[in-house]
Amino acid sequence: MSTSIIDPKNLVYAKPVLMNETQMHYCPGCSHGVVHKLVAEVIDEMGLKEITIGIAPVGCAVFAYDYLDIDWQEAAHGRAPALATAVKRLNPDKMVFTYQGDGDLAAIGTAETIHAANRGENIAIIFINNGIYGMTGGQMAPTTLMNMKTSTTPNGRDTHENGYPLKITDLLAQLPGVCLATRHSVHTAGAVKKAKRMIAKAFQNSLDGKGTSIVEIVSTCSAGWKMSPAGANDWMVENMFPVYPMGDIKNI
Amino acid sequence: MAKVKGTVVVDVERCKGCDLCVVSCPCDVLELQAREVNEKGYHYVFMKNEDACIGCANCGYVCPDGCLTVYRQKG
Amino acid sequence: MSEEIYLMKGNEAIAHAAIRIGVDGYFGYPITPQSEIIETLMAEAPWTTTGMVVMQAESETASINMVYGGAGCGKMVMTSSSSTGMSLMQEGVSFLAGGNLPCLLINVMRGGPGLGTIQPSQSDYFQTVKGGGHGDYKMITLAPASVQEMADFVDLGFELAFKYSTPATILADGVIGQMMEKVKLPEFRRRRTEKEIREQCPWATLGKPADRKPNVITTLQLDSAVMEKCNLDLQAKYKEIEANEIRYQEIDCEDIDYLIVAFGSAARISQKAIELARAEGIKVGVLRPITLWPFPTKIIKEYASKVKGILTVEMNAGQMVEDVRLSVNGQVPVEHFGRLGGIIPTPNEVVVALKEKMGC
Numbered sequence: 001m002s003t004s005i006i007d008p009k010n011l012v013y014a015k016p017v018l019m020n021e022t023q024m025h026y027c028p029g030c031s032h033g034v035v036h037k038l039v040a041e042v043i044d045e046m047g048l049k050e051i052t053i054g055i056a057p058v059g060c061a062v063f064a065y066d067y068l069d070i071d072w073q074e075a076a077h078g079r080a081p082a083l084a085t086a087v088k089r090l091n092p093d094k095m096v097f098t099y100q101g102d103g104d105l106a107a108i109g110t111a112e113t114i115h116a117a118n119r120g121e122n123i124a125i126i127f128i129n130n131g132i133y134g135m136t137g138g139q140m141a142p143t144t145l146m147n148m149k150t151s152t153t154p155n156g157r158d159t160h161e162n163g164y165p166l167k168i169t170d171l172l173a174q175l176p177g178v179c180l181a182t183r184h185s186v187h188t189a190g191a192v193k194k195a196k197r198m199i200a201k202a203f204q205n206s207l208d209g210k211g212t213s214i215v216e217i218v219s220t221c222s223a224g225w226k227m228s229p230a231g232a233n234d235w236m237v238e239n240m241f242p243v244y245p246m247g248d249i250k251n252i
Numbered sequence: 253m254a255k256v257k258g259t260v261v262v263d264v265e266r267c268k269g270c271d272l273c274v275v276s277c278p279c280d281v282l283e284l285q286a287r288e289v290n291e292k293g294y295h296y297v298f299m300k301n302e303d304a305c306i307g308c309a310n311c312g313y314v315c316p317d318g319c320l321t322v323y324r325q326k327g
Numbered sequence: 328m329s330e331e332i333y334l335m336k337g338n339e340a341i342a343h344a345a346i347r348i349g350v351d352g353y354f355g356y357p358i359t360p361q362s363e364i365i366e367t368l369m370a371e372a373p374w375t376t377t378g379m380v381v382m383q384a385e386s387e388t389a390s391i392n393m394v395y396g397g398a399g400c401g402k403m404v405m406t407s408s409s410s411t412g413m414s415l416m417q418e419g420v421s422f423l424a425g426g427n428l429p430c431l432l433i434n435v436m437r438g439g440p441g442l443g444t445i446q447p448s449q450s451d452y453f454q455t456v457k458g459g460g461h462g463d464y465k466m467i468t469l470a471p472a473s474v475q476e477m478a479d480f481v482d483l484g485f486e487l488a489f490k491y492s493t494p495a496t497i498l499a500d501g502v503i504g505q506m507m508e509k510v511k512l513p514e515f516r517r518r519r520t521e522k523e524i525r526e527q528c529p530w531a532t533l534g535k536p537a538d539r540k541p542n543v544i545t546t547l548q549l550d551s552a553v554m555e556k557c558n559l560d561l562q563a564k565y566k567e568i569e570a571n572e573i574r575y576q577e578i579d580c581e582d583i584d585y586l587i588v589a590f591g592s593a594a595r596i597s598q599k600a601i602e603l604a605r606a607e608g609i610k611v612g613v614l615r616p617i618t619l620w621p622f623p624t625k626i627i628k629e630y631a632s633k634v635k636g637i638l639t640v641e642m643n644a645g646q647m648v649e650d651v652r653l654s655v656n657g658q659v660p661v662e663h664f665g666r667l668g669g670i671i672p673t674p675n676e677v678v679v680a681l682k683e684k685m686g687c
Contacts, residue, residue, distance in 0.1 A: 004325075005257055005258065005259045005307075005323045005324070005325045006259060006261065006323050007323065007325075010307075010323040010324055010325045011321070011322075011323055012258075012307055012309045012312075012322050012323060012324045013309035013312030013313065013320065013321065013322035014312070014321045014322070015263075015318030015319075015321070016318065019318050023265070023266055023317070024316075024317060026316065026317075027268075028268035028269060028270035028271075028294070028316075029268070029270030029271070029272050029316060030316050031316065032316065033315075033316025033317050033318070034313075034314060034315070034316050037316075037318055049534075049535065050534045050535060050536055050537070051534040052534060052535075053400075053532050053533070053534060055396070056545075062547060063547075065541070065543045065545060068541075069535065069540075069541050070534075070535050070541055071532035071533065071534055071535045071541055071542045071543070072532065072541065072542075072543045072544070072545075073395075073396060073399045073532055073543075073544040073545075074543065074544060074545035074546065074547060075392065075395070075396075076392065076395075076418055076419060076422050079388070079389075079392035079395070079419070082384070082388075082389040082390075082392035082393050082395075082396065083392055083393070083395055083396030083399070084396065085382075085389075085393055085396065086352060086354060086380075086382075086392075086393035086394070086395075086396035086397040086400075086404065087396045087397070087399070087400055087532070089352070089380045089382065090351055090352050090380055090396075090397050090400055090402050090404070091400060091521075091533065094533070094534055111385055111386060111388070111389070112385070112388070112389055112392070115384075115385035115389065186314070187272075187314065188276065188310075188314065189276060189308070189309070189310040189313040189314060192313040192314060193313070222270075228271065229270040229271055229272050230271050230272060230275045233272070233275075
């Protein structure tokens with residue numbers, strides 16, 4: 001019965017065309033994979049594959065360039081918005097986006113992020129916030145929740161010692177150069193569809209020269225959080241969403 | 253009433269057995285292999301309950317590794 | 328056609344030359360004594376004429392990474408700074424070298440360490456020539472000694488950078504940057520089209536057409552065997568540069584007993600010093616390395632068999648002297664004379680040092 005269903009005319013979902021056959025190095029259940037798929041789908045559906053330049057970060061997504069068949073530059077840690085600034089200014093007709101984690105964007109690269117946004121660079125920033133440094137082994141990020149245990153806050157993040165979770169997308173939304181600052185997740189099919197719409201909006205903003213767009217994806221790091229992928233999703237909803245609420249902070 | 257039929261094709265070698273598709277399925281169609289593993293040693297997903305699939309593609313959307321191809325037919 | 332001769336500062340000459348030869352982008356951050364470069368570019372507003380992008384970045388870190396982004400697109404991009412700012416850029420410089428990306432960097436040196444002084448110095452020789460950033464890399468380094476060379480080396484620097492797909496540096500000092508001289512600027516040349524860039528730089532990330540694989544600019548290789556291959560490829564390229572691109576100037580070296588080796592403004596002072604010394608009967612000439620890397624080792628070694636001693640004159644505590652000693656390999660005495668802290672040595676001081684250190 002089911003074999004007759006398998007026909008191109010019945011296809012409702014498949015791996016994006018721009019995502020190649022290289023198996024991704026991410027841990028099982030990692031949100032990066034879903035966001036990679038969305039970026040690939042949007043680029044393809046908007047017909048941007050020949051004019052897109054992606055800037056990969058340092059962190060877990062350092063090898064993003066191995067998985068999506070577009071032109072990429074791999075930045076030094078935190079510097080992706082500086083690279084993107086130059087790429088877009090020198091090639092104003094291209095679609096330029098960065099893909100960055102919370103350590104890359106909100107710690108070591110804070111200056112580059114804020115100043116690119118403040119200049120209203122016509123770039124899209126895809127920002128993965130999982131509240132932890134994944135690649136280096138689960139250390140505290142600026143986005144780590146209060147009392148959250150990490151390998152550098154083994155007794156939980158203490159605000160006296162470590163400050164507060166940095167809501168950088170809210171900060172960026174204050175800047176006149178920013179046209180879109182929005183926060184989403186990819187833990188359910190519905191959430192994935194919403195996140196995709198906003199990534200498409202961000203890419204369109206880059207093309208239209210409307211200013212800087214930032215799409216934050218509140219994500220899981222099941223390995224760093226030491227949970228199962230499904231358990232990490234539940235924990236995210238319960239603990240991350242109250243601090244990093246979903247939806248548009250700015251959308252003009 | 254015409255029933256919507258769906259099916260899921262699994263790229264077994266891409267699957268990491270993360271279970272997110274299993275959790276996302278509204279019809280309890282999917283399950284991870286209990287004993288079988290792929291070349292990387294993951295207990296990959298399979299259709300435990302083929303007839304229940306409605307082709308909603310929730311599994312596909314949340315799959316981080318692009319392992320799932322979903323088909324749907326009104327029949 | 329009459330030649331256009333201008334009177335301007337070395338820093339200004341760099342800016343005008345960049346616009347004229349069709350540079351695509353300048354990204355910089357103000358710092359004394361080189362801020363006239365970005366000021367001149369902003370005043371000239373080349374984005375209204377040639378289409379050149381000029382940007383004041385939020386830091387030297389951002390500037391060098393903007394250069395990385397632009398260079399990755401195969402564009403002719405440059406930045407400029409002075410010593411402390413160059414220190415901040417070194418991470419990016421290492422990435423540019425590792426990524427095999429052509430670009431032009433300009434360091435108008437001031438004294439250090441730390442904030443040091445805004446007065447001229449040559450104390451970034453080691454940083455530039457020996458690799459100020461991490462990893463095994465080398466930097467094509469041009470040392471101008473005149474405003475004319477400031478203008479000319481913009482073109483030469485880009486030519487070498489693109490020929491070998493590697494960064495090049497103009498290592499000037501505050502004297503050369505700030506002094507005014509006559510200069511003939513290069514002819515106007517239009518910027519390359521995207522089609523031309525795609526042909527010249529098939530690796531450039533300008534968007535992936537259907538008929539080629541994705542272009543990726545990266546310096547990351549986790550497989551040690553692949554990384555070693557990248558390292559060996561870089562070293563092979565450096566050997567080629569060392570074989571082909573050494574440049575130097577010999578001044579009054581025909582009959583010499585002693586040789587002064589000096590670069591940049593120290594070479595100009597030394598040129599006056601040898602006049603004074605010759606008036607006293609000392610047969611001395613100047614060898615001025617124009618490329619500090621690749622270093623003119625062979626010619627210095629040749630002089631070692633003809634002279635009684637070699638003196639390096641540098642506005643630092645003795646940096647290039649090490650490369651001269653390596654070239655000479657103990658054949659004759661090699662001494663160093665330098666002033667520090669932003670003090671420019673006088674020709675008389677050089678003559679005194681020559682007599683004392685060489686015993687002539």
